[in-house]
Amino acid sequence: MSDDAPRSGRPERSDGGGRPDGSGRPGRRPNRPDGRGGRPRVERVSPARLVAYDVLAAVRDSDAYANLLLPTRIERARLSPADAALATELTYGTLRLLGRYDAIIALAAGRDVAAIDPPVLDVLRLGAHQLLATRVPTHAAVNESVALARRVAPSAAGFVNAVLRTVSRREPADWLELIAEEAGSADAALAAVHSHPVWVIRALRAALEREGRGDELVALLEADNASPRVNLAALPGLAADPAELGEPDRYSPTGLTAEAPFDLVAANAGRVRVQDEGSQLAALALSRVAPVRPGERWLDLCSGPGGKTALLAAEALAGGASLVANEVVPARAELVRKAVAPVPLDVEVHVGDGREIDPMALGAEGGFDRILLDAPCTGLGALRRRPEARWRKRPTDVAELTALQGELADAAFAALAPGGVLAYVTCSPHTAETHGALGRALARWGDAAEALDTAAVVQELAEHPLDLVDDARAVQLWPHRHGTDAMFIALVRKR
């Protein structure tokens, strides 16, 4: 499954499968929270909540990626489609809004969340999400959370009950007001209310202010907290046109949305793929920067898991170019092989460090004509899609990554043939990784490099004009403005 979560919002039916108590089983009477009663009490937690808790625990304990683990856990628990949607909403919603819930839980519990045992805190976060952001009835949210606490931390069941009852006594808007008031600064208030680390808020603000659009910050933070739509790419020349398959994307000529996206993906055997619209525009900016001359040699330098490679492969096939993909992590290189398998083009997938790329060894004597460098980055532009990422990244990652981005950019530029074009792409809008990395690279390359009018290229290939700032040499896309991940794209020609 892709890393796109199903669009869910506030679930219409969030009761775990049709029972008012959220149990998902017929004929169940609610547990008595005090544990007394005429028959032996069986602690029951709905399977959707158990799956959500399991994933939260794995994210906490084993640095798991929710988008990779959740589909496996849903399958293993054999959840119905309704329960799978609930488990997804609970997991993703709780992880995205975790900063907000922690601020609320701290007030409701009268103690810092650092003083709460991690498993208990996860139960509280899940409960808070149900109470404040879903239509799960209060009694179901509290009772199920208490039952869950009895399983994972029995001595804390009373505490969970008390804290969640306190949370349930206020409206969500009142809690937001309260946590904003309690925050020590304006940025801390934004961080608590919109559930982003302060350093990420500052980085996003700086990127927007660079465009003179600092007033869009709250819209961006809100977009980061919404489930992205499941967007598809129809590989050009290999699948039907987007308009025949579903609702064409606004910008990407290869993109679409569909009512049953995963059915469409399954029916098209890899020729229709889940892919963000911004990612498609990034790959197409390189393949459509100029008409393809038959025999051109293309390279995707950091290709795993291969979303853009598949699109480039289809474009290379149509234009008579060849394509080599490189990836440093063998398992991710395997994913690239799978991604390009449906394209009838012989794409060599090489495993190696992109900083040591040797065009000659890859059959491109004289260099490559087009190179995509979709650089490893903080991923701050894809926070909607990777719900735990914002809590895992550290400001110190930026320095490490920008050094790597610079080295990869130098290697890519060196591997270009004269006249060849490099697309420098990140799924982060952090200015150190975007304009900073690009500016430093252009300064190093001097007269050998010519920054192309990337904005004109992207506007030309897009189906509708994009609202871009006046900066010809790079394109920055935004979730709140374009409905895409915050992709950065810059095209550079080697003279």
Ligand SMILES: C[S@@+](CC[C@H](N)C(=O)[O-])C[C@H]1O[C@@H](n2cnc3c(N)ncnc32)[C@H](O)[C@@H]1O
């Ligand atoms: C942003 S992702 C690429 C996404 C890909 N273009 C797609 O659309 O599916 C960056 C990739 O670079 C890889 N990578 C990191 N360091 C690398 C290096 N030194 N050489 C080559 N690849 C590297 C990562 O493993 C990761 O798969």
